[in-house]
Amino acid sequence: MFKVTDLRCEYQHNPIGIGERCPRISWRLDSDERAVSQTAYEIEVSNLPNFSEPYWTSGKVASSQSVHVELEELDTKSCKRYNYRVRLWNQDGELSEWSDIAYWETGKLEGEQWAGKWISAPLSLLPTDSPHLPLLRKSFRLNSSVRQARIYATALGLYELELNGQRVGDRYFTPGWTSYEHTIQTQTYDVTDMLRTEQNAIGAWLGNGWYKGQLGWQEKGAIYGDRLALLLELHITYTDGSEELITTDSSWQSAKGPIVMSEIYHGETYDARLEFEDFSTPDYMSRDWHGVESLEHGYDMLKPQINGPVRAIQTVRPTEWLVTPKGEMVIDFGQNLVGWVRFSLTGTEGAVVTLEHAEILDSEGNFYTENLRTAKQTIGYTLKGDGKETYEPHFTFQGFRYVRLSGFTEEQLDHEAFEAVVVHSDFEETGTFECSEPLVNQLQSNIRWGLKGNFLDVPTDCPQRDERLGWTGDAQMFIQTASYLSNVAPFFTKWLSDLAAEQRDDGAVPFVVPHVLGKEDFASAAWGDAAVICPWTIYVSYGDQRILERQYESMKRWVAYIQGQGENEYLWNTGFHFGDWLGLDAKSGDYVGATERDLIASAFYAYSVELLRRTAVVLGQKEDAALYSKLKEQVVAAFRREFVTPSGRLAASTQTAHVLALMFGLLDEAAEKRAAARLYTLLEESKFHLTTGFVGTPYISHVLSQQGMHDAAYKLLLQQDYPSWLYPVTKGATTIWEHWDGIKEDGSFWSRDMNSFNHYAYGAIGDWLYRTVAGIQTVEEAPGYKRIVIAPVPGEGLTWAAGTIDTMYGRVRSYWRLGNAGDFQLEITIPPNTTAEIRLPGIFDGTRVTEGDGTPLLEAKGIHSTSDGKAGVVIQAGSGHYHFCYKFTGHSS
Template sequence: MFKIKDLRCEYQVNPIGLDQKTPRISWRLQSSERAAMQSAYRIEVAEDADFQRSVWDTGKVDSDQSVHVELKGLQTASRKRYHYRVQAWNQHGLSSGWSDQAIFETGFIDSSEWSAEWISAPAAALPAGADQVPMFRWDFLIDGEVSAARVYASALGIYELELNGKRVGDHYFAPGWTSYKHRLQYQTYDVTELLSSGKNGIGALLGSGWYKGVLGWDGKNEHYGNRTALLVQIHIDYADGRQEVIVSDNSWKVSGSPILMSEIYDGETYDARLERSNWSREDYDDSGWYPAGVIEQSKDILVAQENVPVRKIESIQPIELITTPKGETVIDMGQNMVGWIQFTVQGDAGQEVSIHHAEILDHEGNFYLDNIRKAKQTIRYVLKGGERETFEPHFTFQGFRYIRLVGFPEPIHLEDFTGIVLHSDMETTGEFTCSDPLVNQLQHNIRWGLKGNFLDVPTDCPQRDERLGWTGDAQVFARTSAYLSNVVPFFRKWLHDLKVEQAELDGGVPFVVPNILSEKAQSASAWGDAAVIIPWTLYLCYGDKRVLEEQYDSMKAWVEFIRRQGDNEYLWNSGFHFGDWLALDSRPDSYIGATARDFVATAYYAYSVSLVQKAAAVLGRSEEAERYADLHTRIIDAFTQEFVTPTGRLSVPTQTGQVLSLMFGLVEGEAKERAVHKLLELLEEEKFHLTTGFVGTPYLNHVLSDNGKSEFAYKLLLQQDYPSWLYQVTKGATTIWEHWDGIKPDGSFWSPDMNSFNHYAYGAIGDWLYRVVAGIDTDERNPGYKRVVIRPMPGDGLTWAEGRIDTMYGEVSCRWTKSDEERLDIQVVIPPNATAEIRLPYAPADGVTESGTALMQSEGISNVKVTDMGVNLEAGSGQYSFSYVLTQPVPPLPKVKPFVFG
């Protein structure tokens, strides 16, 4: 059995509205034999489902490429549907036959194709500065049978559309948050089934969103403009070949809506008595509404939707009704989540109920709101009266586990309240489980940190008056997120905004993207390095060379910005830096760790230059690759002269200092040995607890494992007292905290000025769980899991662990089980058209079996070699089951031995 499945275009299944001039196709192979490889492929593109009007055909191409295959030479036209299919041949020359067909459909290839006008609520309908959300509507005539209809829409603000009384699409917070001065997304919706012959009605709600609403802790609004606006263009194709275009213009009508206020931080106020039945239907009387105003706004900045949309992903039912010591009525959802509450209530007309949202109860069990700062996170609902009324908000989201009810009639029924989880609809790709339930809860918390903070942009926290795209937070979590979900569309869109937000003159990168802070809030080490680290991470995890092509100038501009700083182009010893943010070795009343900031800055400088050098080599820019390789060497020399003593001791005696120097390859020889030993000493001084912050924590366990000290990494992972990852779990955390001691051992809280209980940065330990404990990695020379690296590292404290990731080629998984007899069983899955390098830890030269067969006789396995770490081998695709008795016990936690010079 050999066939093709799961056709994708630009990571999507049957996408519509693309504006890519050269789309890319990916597919997966399915085979019943081991070591299955593709030897050739053929792609055909046609204008019809029967492939009678073929417009592009590769013919048979001798290649094993099955992901990101560019449709070079295909001249895509706007608003056109293309059908495509793929055929492949395996290594034996066997054909798969044609795959099932798939489609992709273009949107507007050129912005000049927009004929709609930007419309806004006139002052007569809603005075300037009014909080009330406007509603727009218009009627139009369908004259004949519709074969296809598309709505193309965008907004200055965030919008919801209706056609003939039904919601258009399932997107929320569209068009998303971009750098509005440079880029603005539009969405494409297939509305063929929503239209009918005769008169039709269209309606829209338009919220302030990120465009006009309050953003940041200073309470400022109108960062991008003081008027929201809507843009809608409907293209109708009739069965008889005619085409018609319906556009937004001043013939549309506007009125105030029942939404009296809807703000991202503050929540929503809704008066159900103001509802207008059937307002988006064709027969609604809008004679009392006002003509829409037309405003000037460029359409040149419009781009097709790049990110996956925010959607309702799942629902959560409450677990407990609580009366607090203060006598307040509180519901526990059982999970710190992001989204909103859908509720049902019955009462008198004009009666008001409200819901307040919090992440935590205080140590006395009372509702705790101090850590959300100025954000109100409150839903107010005025009943229309009579029957039971069900409501959920529109243009706001909350971060919460607990809700406080005010004004709700007794008795309270938990079934009347449902938590609706919203986030960018990224495809889930990874799973990690093990024998320790606390570590499994940690993995749960890491995943929910992603769910709560990947809402159109990678936010820092979803509950307080911030929710900004902090660059440093995003880069430290990027690799972990790429195990959990397919994050390319999400990050690609955000990186495009980062690129246009970079300072034109010097290449500096803002602290947050999109940037709503001051122009001076830019260019800190580890934060600005997101411009380099995230593109490289996406290339590494998905093999997506186009990401590097699109971001290379941005990557280069960032390292050139650093090079021009200060008085030494090989050190970064000037400017503001966050340093090892929130490290536990910080001075009292300081957020910045004890690791010298110029040390952190120069270390990251070296790391980013090394990645730019690699990117240049991948892109065939050999001269630049050589230049950045030379620059990297000079930076390391300067680093050594500045921070390493003649005897090989680092001048920065902190955990993070040792971690960065080792992780980024800044020390060699005796200096490296001393750094490893010093790190172990520092850990022992803290009774094997970490003191690292945002900068050191993501790499700490990796450094230990990379230097043969995995037992120390396991010790750190499995600690349950403060400070540790599992300490949070023992305190009932269901997401990752911003501070190691967000809740202190005595039950008190960290300062409320910055204490999020849903903050993904320290969730970066997830990378180590997948890459080292489960042992799943990719070869940098053949990225995107084209060549899989399987190197599980069993550790004391776990009896089994399993990781799985759904790659571009298919599922990769590794499970190991350690028995009492010190026997190790390892199950591995490698997808077709990929190969693997597998290391069997502590395996003997003889005595390893695979599926009950001697290793050397097993199909699909080759190049078996014995090393100091065990047995290394190469394998083709398939399922493998290895079993053997360990040559040595898994190391328990040892004592730190005195360092011996020489």
């Protein structure tokens, strides 16, 4: 038996407010049998949930495609719901039942007219330089019962909505951070059950956020604008079919709210005495409120939200209450996290309490904030004094593990009254990895928490100091690991759209996206290459061809920019580059590693050209594919002339130089062998410790495994002293550090200026853990795990490892265990409608392998073929659960 499950539209289950006119739908096959596949499908779309009148049907389509099926012929309208269902035929010609009914709902599509106006508190109430934040409200009356109601909203700044005294939705930091000159996202809310017959009221909180607030370490504010504004439409459909529209207009009112100050970096100051209790309820009397002013801002940049919303995902309770050597009260939450603290207390009117946030304690155990630079990360709360009061911030977030409390009385320090709220973009967690080494498992946890802490609407570099920017280099280094951990495709689709919008006319990519730095902060190698690397990675990981189609011109423009930069068009040896940022072979006091920057730039030039060539092939751009194939040859030839001696030695003798040359295929066969041998020698000289920085670290383990030096890769992974991935773990790290020695052996810190303890870049080792240790890979020819490779590589120091990835087709699992007597077990799960190539490690004779309950390998159901050779035993298999057993003949090396 088989059935159709897990219907999605644009990666989402039953989304409302999407912006795609021709959306894509995906589904999974569910079956306990082996070698199950789809041969045809049929899709029906209807405006009615009972499908009595189909709106559109695909008919029977002979295809195995079950992911990203684009409904090209469908003519969708704004603010409409579309129900859909799917059935399919399997490999035996059997027809499934119709799936459960799913739906999507369009938002106000790009280019649609808005009836609402941008409204703002008047300047007479809140001048542009006032730190105080406004409230907005409107009362309205309904004369009939409601069948359906939707709010479509956005803001200049951040907003939260209330309707009849209740918060609307569970999203935070709406409308998100985008390149506001080009895009402001809109959100859709189902408020049908929140409306009342007769009197109603809607309220809004506005915050500075990224729009008006301070951004960057130069303390610049109001980068996008100096006035906050709300835009909203409430669409009501009554049970009799009539409709009504409530919009932001001159009938709204405004007031100074209780948020006296709010900044992303600095925190929030809240005076509960200034609250307008129940201001969003119908019975509230607003005689003392002011009017509003309309702003002329335009609507052309408005687009429905692409990425998942920011939500409060979980809460963390304190693990310890400390009194520091300085006598300060500090809460330890046991985990470096991102969000805020929710707390409750009672006290006298006008009393002030303060919460300050930090990642770390110093060597003496005192609260440490110097690495925050100018960011204050402080919450101030003034009590109103009428019983129990509960507070959490609205428009700010902190990166912290420790919280220092000031102004609290002994009675107010109720240990049950404080909890940390973890906030980040809400994406489905898809990957797990664990193994026999507890320190590696903690490393994996740190990698995941690094993603949680730094994927808050944009891929930030750190969540605590006066930065928190979308650094392009960090994003491209980590994106492959992120795609294992979670479904980040919508997240990066939104961010890459901004990257393309922020590119200069000459194709240069800014250091950060959205771009909020200076006019010259553009176009570093390995940073700007995010324009090519990130879309290609999403394509390979999710089979998402649309992202290549939409980013293709951006990718071409970046390569064209590089081509025009060098002293000849095949090398990049001009301009500013970050180089191997934070490489440990840097000169004393320098942030940049010893590898020549022009070597790094030219290596990434070749890599981006190659990925662009592959993209052109996927998109059927034959002329471009030929052009970039030729350009790749020319860049590689120039690289060899410039950086490889006639005898085949790489001129730069650093780990990173050898890693890049090998990873990007820049050497001929003889030089490659010599470079691999030299890299191993360099590792021996460093006693198998890293000297790489941001550029070399993501690739070094992959290069070692590709060159058959798995022993060296495992030695690097399992080192516990500085510098290594596990050194921070031994020092109590719960996230990935920016520096290998953020905390030194003597307890001192690397620096005050550049020392984040939650900085995901070095977490890129997670890619190797999934791809090589667990052995789960996809292939470019059938991306998104349509074709799966299972090729685990056991290594000395681990006795078992397990990885899972919930792909668009279903769960892939790889688990291996090596017993003391050499008994090896490999358990694998391959989802329906996919096939797999399984490479059994440590054996070269398939007749010695059994499957399941002891069945000889060649007789096992679902296995199409096997082959033996230098690569070991290679199995071609269909979907299903498999359990292989044999005697392991030795570690791969």
